[in-house]
Amino acid sequence: MDSACKLVYHGKRVEKKIKLIIINEKNESLKNIHIKPLKQTIHLSAMDYGRGNLMAEKMLQYLEEQPAVWNRILENRSQLFQPLEKKFFERKIKRVVLVGSGSSYNASLLAAQFYQEMLGLEAQAEVPARIGTLPPLLDPETTLIFAVSQSGLSISTIQAIHLFRKLGFTVAGFTADESSPVAGACDVHQLIDCGDEFIGPKTKGMTASVLTLYLAGMRLCSVTGRLNCEKEATVCSKFLRSFAAAPQNIARCKEFCKANLRNLSEQPFYTIISDGTGYAAACEGALKILETLCVPAYSYEFEEYLHGINNLIAPGICNLFVPVNPANFQWMWKLDDYCRANGCSDFVITSAPDSGFTNALELEGSGCACTQPFETLLLFQIFSVLGSEYKGMNCDKSKFPNFCSLMETKAVRRPVH
Numbered sequence: 001m002d003s004a005c006k007l008v009y010h011g012k013r014v015e016k017k018i019k020l021i022i023i024n025e026k027n028e029s030l031k032n033i034h035i036k037p038l039k040q041t042i043h044l045s046a047m048d049y050g051r052g053n054l055m056a057e058k059m060l061q062y063l064e065e066q067p068a069v070w071n072r073i074l075e076n077r078s079q080l081f082q083p084l085e086k087k088f089f090e091r092k093i094k095r096v097v098l099v100g101s102g103s104s105y106n107a108s109l110l111a112a113q114f115y116q117e118m119l120g121l122e123a124q125a126e127v128p129a130r131i132g133t134l135p136p137l138l139d140p141e142t143t144l145i146f147a148v149s150q151s152g153l154s155i156s157t158i159q160a161i162h163l164f165r166k167l168g169f170t171v172a173g174f175t176a177d178e179s180s181p182v183a184g185a186c187d188v189h190q191l192i193d194c195g196d197e198f199i200g201p202k203t204k205g206m207t208a209s210v211l212t213l214y215l216a217g218m219r220l221c222s223v224t225g226r227l228n229c230e231k232e233a234t235v236c237s238k239f240l241r242s243f244a245a246a247p248q249n250i251a252r253c254k255e256f257c258k259a260n261l262r263n264l265s266e267q268p269f270y271t272i273i274s275d276g277t278g279y280a281a282a283c284e285g286a287l288k289i290l291e292t293l294c295v296p297a298y299s300y301e302f303e304e305y306l307h308g309i310n311n312l313i314a315p316g317i318c319n320l321f322v323p324v325n326p327a328n329f330q331w332m333w334k335l336d337d338y339c340r341a342n343g344c345s346d347f348v349i350t351s352a353p354d355s356g357f358t359n360a361l362e363l364e365g366s367g368c369a370c371t372q373p374f375e376t377l378l379l380f381q382i383f384s385v386l387g388s389e390y391k392g393m394n395c396d397k398s399k400f401p402n403f404c405s406l407m408e409t410k411a412v413r414r415p416v417h
């Protein structure tokens, strides 16, 4: 290793082997090395080497890759969805149930809303633990199950797949790893083509999951005649508009975070208030803040917030408003004004044109609420990087590194050969 190179361990928990990647100063990978055997779990970051927070750099790099990842998935959609198409062509699908945890649940929530609002397809998202008595109420002939797991390792998702398959349902598994247990347990695997993401708090994998689910639903509806070419082209043009705006939006989010870094980062608690499609995107925003800054962050649907949650209003409370639906703008201004008057620190992030909020971070949008995760979510991803860096925290370092193995939430990845 010459002096211009640095040695990086990508923070992944590996049982049998550890993968070290030598990269140059431009972050280009020069060589991969596998070392074995290694019995204990270790988490190293560049901070541990005293060379700045490389994990934050890595997370930033992943999130900046997003527009390229989205465009690639959109461009390759006719090939990408062949496995799904082959399996479900000619099936009379009436309903889709999406199952996933964490970010994959948030992606499922967004997709369910998209299926209903944009495709007229009945859909619902559930976390595996809440499937409960649902399966016997569904018809396996007309209901399709989408199991979503970026890593393909979430145990409760695997259990849900087994349960549904035992009852005769067909399950499509959406993962970024075709050799993962989730992929292997399903009837058909659908790739989330986001590339590697060796950082715990996911960015490009989550938004790539959303897009893959959106497009998979569109594909199903177009092969079964529910979606005509014209509507498909209109929706795709919205995606393209949103993706094209992303580099500029990323730059604006960085400026905004840097300008408000201290005030934003030193908050003990974050309340995110949004409406419509913004709510599910805000759930992911809250999860990102919580995972990286290790402080409570919770997202509320705007109108729900008014029913009791308003008791939170007090000095020291930080509200992040994400207005989406123009019908609510005036009502939300009122809440923002009220919160500010009662000592809250409020910030407003929107990609809706002419929202009329003062001091809002205004991002470019497609004009369609379905592209929220490619627009306003960027702010939360960037804040997770810059805020954790400001607080001197390694964004990839779990507070309790052995938590997943202790609580048995993740399957063990097969060793690298």
Ligand SMILES: N[C@@H]1[C@@H](O)[C@H](O)[C@@H](COP(=O)(O)O)O[C@@H]1O
Binding pocket: 101, 102, 103, 104, 148, 149, 150, 151, 152, 153, 154, 157, 200, 201, 202, 291
């Ligand atoms: N902390 C992680 C989350 O960040 C992740 O979203 C979730 C689901 O992971 P996967 O999508 O790989 O199933 O697992 C854990 O809970």
